[in-house]
Amino acid sequence: MNKSKNNKLRIEDIKLRFKGNSFFTFKELYEFYKEEEPELKVGTFKWRIYKLKEKGIIRDLKRGVYKLGSFKEFVPVTNSNVEKLYSYLIKAYPDIQIDIWETSWIHDFMNHQPFNSFIIVEIDKEVLESAFYFLKEKRNSVYINPKGNDIEKYISNEKNVIVIKSIIKGSPSKKIKKINIPKIEKILVDIFFESNLFKTYQGQELINIFERVFEEYTINLTTLLRYARKRGIKEKMNNFIVDTIKIKGSFFE
Structure with missing residues (x-):
């Protein structure tokens, strides 16, 4: 397959698949990619997770559990x-x-x-x-x-x-x-x-x-x-x- 790295991330497909989900797991995201790439190695998949986080597409809820959207920290205004x-x-x-x-x-x-x-x-x-x-x-x-x-x-x-x-x-x-x-x-x-x-x-x-x-x-x-x-x-x-x-x-x- 002659796809760019961004295409391999399948960002729009991820948004469609997991839209409305409270969360999704490492396994669910891996299975999502394997639908089109059955031979996808775990190491390659982990790199994709890193890139998805870097781009603000997904964020951690806890280890191995993700949510759509970028990291947003609660920072109150102190008087x-x-x-x-x-x-x-x-x-x-x-x-x-x-x-x-x-x-x-x-x-x-x-x-x-x-x-x-x-x-x-x-x-x-x-x-x-x-x-x-x-x-x-x-x-x-x-x-x-x-x-x-x-x-x-x-x-x-x-x-x-x-x-x-x-x-x-x-x-x-x-x-x-x-x-x-x-x-x-x-x-x-x-x-x-x-x-x-x-x-x-x-x-x-x-x-x-x-x-x-x-x-x-x-x-x-x-x-x-x-x-x-x-x-x-x-x-x-x-x-x-x-x-x-x-x-x-x-x-x-």
């Missing part, structure tokens, strides 16, 4: 309030892991956006109480590991609330603008698991958030489910994604 708060904390606790995020980051994925948002600070449990009092000196509305009554009474109604809690070791995080923030996979698991704290984000809005984040951004399911396992909810998280969000398949670990 000066979050940046200053992180700066205070990192100067006071320079050798401690600190993650910070704001619930407003997920408001765009909801049908009815909440009136208020709050900031979550996660820090090593050894300095949790010390960091709480440190923040209380600078801000009024700071709550440590809030429970039901506090959430109902204060967090849902007050503005500029800060919630501080202990970080789970090995939580997926990344740096933007020199600030350590949780990855979107962690945020999704947390709002699913901590339904009391994130009460505003439950029910249909939780489904909306998951569906729209999965649609718009590249989500690493291995990262998401590994963190869900740390929180003891891997099976529940798996079932929610498969049964409610309708990402079907047996590729979950």
Whole structure:
């Protein structure tokens, strides 16, 4: 066959074949190519996968599982309030892991956006109480590991609330603008698991958030489910994604 390298990739055929699929596997893509090239070697096929990713035709969901479209990372816009708060904390606790995020980051994925948002600070449990009092000196509305009554009474109604809690070791995080923030996979698991704290984000809005984040951004399911396992909810998280969000398949670990 005298085809160009691009023709051998069969980009348009791939788009047609897998359009509308939540995902497709290494095996399915290999079988797709073998329909026209029965003798296709695995090594050649792996090179094609690399080229398809490079061109933004497919992206990884996890190892050996792909989705149409290029890689798109969730990168929230951090405001000066979050940046200053992180700066205070990192100067006071320079050798401690600190993650910070704001619930407003997920408001765009909801049908009815909440009136208020709050900031979550996660820090090593050894300095949790010390960091709480440190923040209380600078801000009024700071709550440590809030429970039901506090959430109902204060967090849902007050503005500029800060919630501080202990970080789970090995939580997926990344740096933007020199600030350590949780990855979107962690945020999704947390709002699913901590339904009391994130009460505003439950029910249909939780489904909306998951569906729209999965649609718009590249989500690493291995990262998401590994963190869900740390929180003891891997099976529940798996079932929610498969049964409610309708990402079907047996590729979950």
